[in-house]
Amino acid sequence: MKRTALLAIPLTLLAVATDGAKSNVQVSATPQPVEIVPLPCFPSGKLTLGMTNTARKAVITDMRISGGSPLVLSRRQFSSYLPVNQLVTAPLDVRVPRGTTPGTFSVQLSVGRERLSVPVVVRPAPAKGPGDNLLLGEQAVASSTHGNMKLCGGVDGNSDSAQWGASGWHDATKSVFPDSYGVDFIAPTTVGRVTLQTLDSTRYPAAVMGIRDFDVRVRVGDSWSTVAEIRGNVQGLVGVPFTPVAADAVQVVVHDSNDHGYSRIVELEAYDS
Ligand SMILES: [Ca+2]
Known part of the structure; x- marks a missing residue:
């Protein structure tokens, strides 16, 4: 026992x-x-x-x-x-x-x-060169984190919606938007594409529970700028390419989810191009 x-x-x-x-x-x-x-x-x-x-x-x-x-x-x-x-x-x-x-x-x-x-x-830290996920294991930063979830869940390398409870993130402000989630880099890092895996399982499909409207933002020095805007999303995995920029931080700003409740991220990744 x-x-x-x-x-x-x-x-x-x-x-x-x-x-x-x-x-x-x-x-x-x-x-x-x-x-x-x-x-x-x-x-x-x-x-x-x-x-x-x-x-x-x-x-x-x-x-x-x-x-x-x-x-x-x-x-x-x-x-x-x-x-x-x-x-x-x-x-x-x-x-x-x-x-x-x-x-x-x-x-x-x-x-x-x-x-x-x-x-x-x-062990050695994972490679962060061309073609590698630049957010993997890096320090996550969120507007808030629900008590049942982990701040690091959205950048822990696990993008399986079936393991959402153990490896995902969502905010703590139900039905109040916007929410933000991203990573602060320790040095300027060139990013040109973000992929967002929102919750998308048989029980909780993205079209019902996933993130619908969001912006991708990058910070250079003290200045944030929006590099992409996604509206009306119903997919689980969303790839967002943009003009590469040497950023000090990258984040998604969520304006609504399909259930108008929480901003659910199973995994957020970023690449150089
Ligand atoms: Ca995860």
């Missing part, structure tokens, strides 16, 4: 022994190795930490988590009430700064005398 970590511990449970240096707790982590791509919106570096109490009594235990540079960890401790022989889990996000040289590092987990070293493999 799998349990998630308990944050609120009922007072009646505090009577159990807390765990000292002697440990009957098994430490686990999956996957191993965990892989990271050093881009802010690339989906990587997700670990699931686990503790299993093999003693005959429940305990309250702390797992200590450490990792040296360049690793950036979302938590340093995982504390939980541990029933007997039940796996209790918690997530750990591991990140590295942009530009980190590929290599193998490690995260150290310890509970009492139990130790586990989890290998972390930093």
